[in-house]
Amino acid sequence: MAAAALGQEPLTRSVEDYLKTIYLLSQRGEPAATNDIAHQLELSAPSVSGMIKRLAEQGLVEHEPYKGVELTREGRRLAIRMVRRHRVLEAYLVARLGYDWDGVHEEAERLEHAVSDALINRMAAALGDPQVDPHGDPIPTADGWVEDLVFPPLVEVSIGTEAEIRRVSADDPERLRYLASLGLKPGTRVTVVDRQPFRGPTTVRVGEQTHTIGHELASTLLCGPTL
Amino acid sequence: MAAAALGQEPLTRSVEDYLKTIYLLSQRGEPAATNDIAHQLELSAPSVSGMIKRLAEQGLVEHEPYKGVELTREGRRLAIRMVRRHRVLEAYLVARLGYDWDGVHEEAERLEHAVSDALINRMAAALGDPQVDPHGDPIPTADGWVEDLVFPPLVEVSIGTEAEIRRVSADDPERLRYLASLGLKPGTRVTVVDRQPFRGPTTVRVGEQTHTIGHELASTLLCGPTL
DNA sequence: TATCAAAATTAGGCTCAACTAATTCAAGTC
DNA sequence: GACTTGAATTAGTTGAGCCTAATTTTGATA
Numbered sequence: 001m002a003a004a005a006l007g008q009e010p011l012t013r014s015v016e017d018y019l020k021t022i023y024l025l026s027q028r029g030e031p032a033a034t035n036d037i038a039h040q041l042e043l044s045a046p047s048v049s050g051m052i053k054r055l056a057e058q059g060l061v062e063h064e065p066y067k068g069v070e071l072t073r074e075g076r077r078l079a080i081r082m083v084r085r086h087r088v089l090e091a092y093l094v095a096r097l098g099y100d101w102d103g104v105h106e107e108a109e110r111l112e113h114a115v116s117d118a119l120i121n122r123m124a125a126a127l128g129d130p131q132v133d134p135h136g137d138p139i140p141t142a143d144g145w146v147e148d149l150v151f152p153p154l155v156e157v158s159i160g161t162e163a164e165i166r167r168v169s170a171d172d173p174e175r176l177r178y179l180a181s182l183g184l185k186p187g188t189r190v191t192v193v194d195r196q197p198f199r200g201p202t203t204v205r206v207g208e209q210t211h212t213i214g215h216e217l218a219s220t221l222l223c224g225p226t227l
Numbered sequence: 228m229a230a231a232a233l234g235q236e237p238l239t240r241s242v243e244d245y246l247k248t249i250y251l252l253s254q255r256g257e258p259a260a261t262n263d264i265a266h267q268l269e270l271s272a273p274s275v276s277g278m279i280k281r282l283a284e285q286g287l288v289e290h291e292p293y294k295g296v297e298l299t300r301e302g303r304r305l306a307i308r309m310v311r312r313h314r315v316l317e318a319y320l321v322a323r324l325g326y327d328w329d330g331v332h333e334e335a336e337r338l339e340h341a342v343s344d345a346l347i348n349r350m351a352a353a354l355g356d357p358q359v360d361p362h363g364d365p366i367p368t369a370d371g372w373v374e375d376l377v378f379p380p381l382v383e384v385s386i387g388t389e390a391e392i393r394r395v396s397a398d399d400p401e402r403l404r405y406l407a408s409l410g411l412k413p414g415t416r417v418t419v420v421d422r423q424p425f426r427g428p429t430t431v432r433v434g435e436q437t438h439t440i441g442h443e444l445a446s447t448l449l450c451g452p453t454l
Numbered sequence: 455t456a457t458c459a460a461a462a463t464t465a466g467g468c469t470c471a472a473c474t475a476a477t478t479c480a481a482g483t484c
Numbered sequence: 485g486a487c488t489t490g491a492a493t494t495a496g497t498t499g500a501g502c503c504t505a506a507t508t509t510t511g512a513t514a
Binding site for chain 4: 033034035045046048049050053065066
Binding site for chain 2: 508
């Protein structure tokens with residue numbers, strides 16, 4: 001239990017980034033590792049160790065030394081708020097201000113620290129409270145509820161199966177632009193035509209065309225059954 | 228002449244705030260005073276002295292000790308960019324996201340540090356590149372040009388004259404809400420009916436109604452002739 | 455001209471959040 | 485069970501930007 005968990009002094013930018021990152025890393029089901037956090041935030045491991053200690057003192061994370069970090073209830077609430085901000089911003093910028101899905105991440109990454117909850121709610125309302133962002137990632141509701149569907153990546157879809165791309169879990173603009181150039185975006189239907197062994201490429205048919213995609217990229221394409 | 232004025236390392240939030248404040252204070256025609264900057268930013272005077280020194284080293288201001296600060300060409304360019312951001316944000320939030328003119332300042336004050344120039348330009352374009360914000364303040368163009376019209380405040384408009392409110396130079400939400408409740412916004416036509424001496428109140432007719440406004444508030448209403 | 459108050463600056467200290475270098479811990483291997 | 489390796493932590497430093505207290509400068513007034 002925490003000392004200062006009661007008050008709602010505003011979080012610093014850094015704290016917001018850490019909480020969001022820990023939340024996203026924790027979705028794999030295990031506590032977030034110091035190194036992974038450091039890598040994600042482009043910081044050194046000791047910096048992360050230090051911040052984890054401060055977050056633990058504030059009651060936002062539980063930390064067992066050498067065993068990784070987990071968010072507390074309060075930490076998760078704040079992290080989900082950041083995720084909502086990010087995804088609502090992405091959705092709004094694409095829908096209303098002509099952004100492409102590849103450039104929008106960077107802009108949202110900065111704005112998420114500056115917007116009020118009221119603005120986010122207005123943006124969401126202006127779009128009719130969408131359930132997913134342009135990458136297909138689910139948008140948490142204002143009261144912190146978020147759907148947690150697990151979709152298999154394209155690399156696990158059997159040869160011969162038709163599937164619909166539901167989420168594209170990549171932030172890198174270059175990759176996203178490339179995927180878009182192949183028509184591989186959420187909502188696209190693809191049929192798996194072939195796959196080479198040993199983490200080899202997957203070949204899919206997209207409409208009239210056929211594309212061969214490396215294992216790494218194909219892992220970022222999360223698919224669901226066609227409805 | 229400055230040491231590091233060449234590079235364009237990103238400015239910190241603080242530096243952005245100082246530059247904008249110095250710019251706005253300088254519009255009175257004199258160098259900005261340390262105390263005025265401190266008051267405006269709600270900081271202590273020594274903090275401001277310290278920052279001024281750093282800004283001078285970066286070539287963003289010229290500082291003669293005990294004589295106030297002035298922006299350099301580069302400092303002014305950056306300050307005007309912040310002013311543009313702020314005013315475009317205000318215009319956009321009011322026009323597209325249902326904000327009232329009294330609440331919009333605070334939101335813009337935070338967002339102006341997080342937006343990219345590209346986003347500001349898209350917002351401005353979405354509104355048809357407006358020339359003024361919801362308070363009637365001129366919006367600098369993307370290349371840094373800004374109209375510098377001087378309007379007389381309502382307290383200087385002669386009795387019997389009809390005038391149009393052009394700008395309302397107040398940020399405080401309470402005052403703005405009050406003024407709005409009297410219909411006193413940019414574009415409103417008023418006729419000065421009476422004025423008491425010794426900084427006394429001014430009485431104006433607004434449409435069918437008559438209102439009496441204290442000197443301080445009437446000073447924030449900048450007027451032009453009816454066209 | 456001497457004095458005095460207000461404005462500005464200098465001096466010294468604090469917190470946050472980053473860093474590098476050095477150390478400790480965990481876990482698998484021989 | 486000892487060794488090794490990679491992950492994590494501790495130790496110590498730095499810089500930005502804020503603070504209060506003390507000092508200096510300016511400029512107006514007696």
